[in-house]
Amino acid sequence: MPTIPVAGSEEFANGPVSPQETRRVVGDSLRLHDVDPAAVDAVDPLTYEVIRHRLTSITEEMGEALKRMSGSVVVTDCNDFDAAIMDEVGDVVQVGLYNTELAASLDMAASWTLRNRCRRPGIGPGDMFLCNDPWVGGGLHQNDVSLFAPLFVDGELFCWTGAVAHQVDLGGVSPGSWSVGATDVFWESLPTPPVKIVEGGQIRDDIEDVYLRRSRVPKLVALDLRAKIGANNVAHERLRALCQKYGAATVKAVMRRTMNDAETRLRAKLSELPDGSWTSVAHQDSARAGDRGIYKIVLTLTKAGDRLTFDFTGTDPQVDGLINCTLTGLRGGIMPVILTMLCGDIPWAPGGIYRCIDIISEPGTINNCTFPAGIGKASVASGWATTNVATECLAGLLDAHPEHRRRVMSVCCGTWDFALLAGVDQRGGGFVTMLCDSMAGGLGARSDSDGVDTGGLACIPMGRVADVEMNEFAFPMLYLWRREEADSGGPGRFRGGVGASSCFIPYDSPLGGVHLVVSAPGKALPLAAGTSGGLPAGTQYDVLVRGSSIRGALAQGWIPSSLEAVGGDRELVAAHHETDLGPDDVYYTHWQGGGGYGDPLLRDPAAVAADVRAHKVSRRGAEEVYGVEFDEHGHIAGEATERRRAALRRRRAGLEMEGASS
């Protein structure tokens, strides 16, 4: 069914708004704190650095508060959240190191709230606003619920703090709000524009009931709500103390200068890089269950002087499915790459960084979709693909500079391997959880070194994978293994970091099994591209084994370590799938590594041999892709390797084999 425009939805079609415009709309309904530009210049360097680092540490404390209060493994063990400090109009002064894509558009949410809530119901001390409407801002899909809070100092709105975390279920057709059959947003969790859920320091019960009523796990979501309230409260306590010690004007001056500093330093770095344009493409296979299409995001990155332009012209139109993302997702796809590849030595102040970039994108495309397109998977679908294509283009830009090319990194783990379990846990309670094992994705290869094996994800610098034991304790499942997978890193002169796999069974649920939702593309084609002649990382590969002999093996005290050993009937799992796992079923999921860098035939044979010994590369991969031969003792056969490489060089280019050994 084609997406039908919804009258009135344009009110929520938000975009970045200038501070001046926000101030103009707010008018005299609210006193917004400000500071004179001269005061910004007047802050001495020592005070600036002390307060700036304090702001950074406050975002870390917000993260700690969130983790300590949450009861969701996704938050406590996997760090799928973030926190930020914004100025009085919402510009982000400091973003935390957790999931940076979640905080990339908090500015849009805070600004929208100022412009649309300042008069009715009003914004006052002790208030907090909840939002999970990605057309407005905040998180990238409905599961990313943001809670942002104005801090008032001396009767003026001094700044905002915000916390965003992935909630494991907020309703919709499928458990986990990951409705794999969705054709539009009405299959999914209800997007909620900014609503005052905390008023004068008290939770509004009526609003909380509206929020929680939609969830399959309301108690867990309620706990996470309080964790986010706690994170904001911690931040406000620290910021008040900072204002008391240094004065609000000085703290605000530091906020301004932090953003100015980020802008100035990024412009300086961009000025050092060569001008030019880099075009690339990121694909996704399957928009929903049963769909066999492939969709593309095209990016031309132009660097001119001290500015970057991200032009997404050529990107596919939005689709009937759950893979679209809004402008929030597009920005969330870009900002993590800029932070990690360009801003390692620059304050992570998106409010200043955004001043250096322009975005050209047509509304109605898969990474800038209009209401009511399906967006249930936005963060790890079109948002993630935006990250992939931005990574590739920025890597090309950096590669053209003799010094900055050390910052090059190929595309990291090409997609999120989504596997969601739901049902009744071993304690008899209902549960829903997203497995976050693929937080251990492979990082992309560098221009001078291999990618980090199972090193994480580009967008979540502090992402973690929960211990196997924690997942087994919390949920009715038993792991057969979780391990790195050979050949999953993209081959290259420098190899992409390998990804990994998990294999598990339902275990100890009173129902005997669990419900499984799968949303994991990258099966028809790999999504983590290589750079400079490097090959892409491996494809996503999920297998469901029905009617296995696993129970018998366990009864004999034996844990199988291969799919062959569990018997049963194997089914290749499509990118989107929903089913039940019975007591004799086994689920195997294998996520991606990072892309390679440079021609694999230029890789040092000794490095290939070391990879084989460490099970990072198989013997077959070593021979067929890297052209390395081994003798009967497993040592490199030098002359045979030279001959094989010469032959392979011609064969892969489609040339005759004759004369290859010369």
Place this chain on the structure above:
Amino acid sequence: MTLQIDDNLEQRDDGTVACRHCGTAVGIAAEPLRDARVRESDPQEAGPSVRAEPRHFTDRQVILRQTFCPRCLTLLQAEIVPADEPSFRTRNLARPS
């Protein structure tokens, strides 16, 4: 002044783009891989990292498209993409003013 484009390519003063390994011209600034050798093949030729055939998941043909230096046959660019799409991957380095 010669500009390095990436691990394999450089752009010369006259706008020629050449292989850094053997010096062979492979294109011009506006089309850096214009004269390079392109080969399209089955994605599983990329090696064991391509775990399953694309036909299990899509009805579109998927290919491994590799671009080589025509002389030394160094792999300059590799992509696994739908066969009916042109290669979008390109770069255009401006000359320093």
